[in-house]
Amino acid sequence: xxxxxxxxxxxxxxxxxxxxxxxxxxxxxxxxxxxxxxxxxxxxxxxxxxxxxxxxxxxxxxxxxxxxxxxxxxxxxxxxxxxxxxxxxxxxxxxxxxxxxxxxx
Numbered sequence: 001x002x003x004x005x006x007x008x009x010x011x012x013x014x015x016x017x018x019x020x021x022x023x024x025x026x027x028x029x030x031x032x033x034x035x036x037x038x039x040x041x042x043x044x045x046x047x048x049x050x051x052x053x054x055x056x057x058x059x060x061x062x063x064x065x066x067x068x069x070x071x072x073x074x075x076x077x078x079x080x081x082x083x084x085x086x087x088x089x090x091x092x093x094x095x096x097x098x099x100x101x102x103x104x105x
Contacts, residue, residue, distance in 0.1 A: 003022050003024060007022055023036060029062045030060070030062045034070050037070060045074075046076055047079065049063075
């Protein structure tokens with residue numbers, strides 16, 4: 001029930017003529033996604049460009065795993081510009097840096 005409500009909230013309901021399915025799968029993210037979208041006519045949609053360099057070094061990219069192992073097309077959606085800017089602002093605030101980078105530095 002919660003998953004269907006979250007999908008309805010995110011997409012505003014199911015568009016006419018589009019068949020959606022939802023399921024909860026436990027396991028490593030990349031492997032679970034690839035095993036769920038295992039037919040050539042599936043479309044796997046994943047987020048792209050997440051995490052700091054340290055996080056990427058410590059944890060492999062789920063997006064890269066899906067692109068390299070999926071049997072179906074993979075659509076990698078980058079974070080919206082506003083979200084990237086807000087995350088950069090939060091990082092600067094945590095490190096007590098100026099809210100806006102200083103030009104020329």
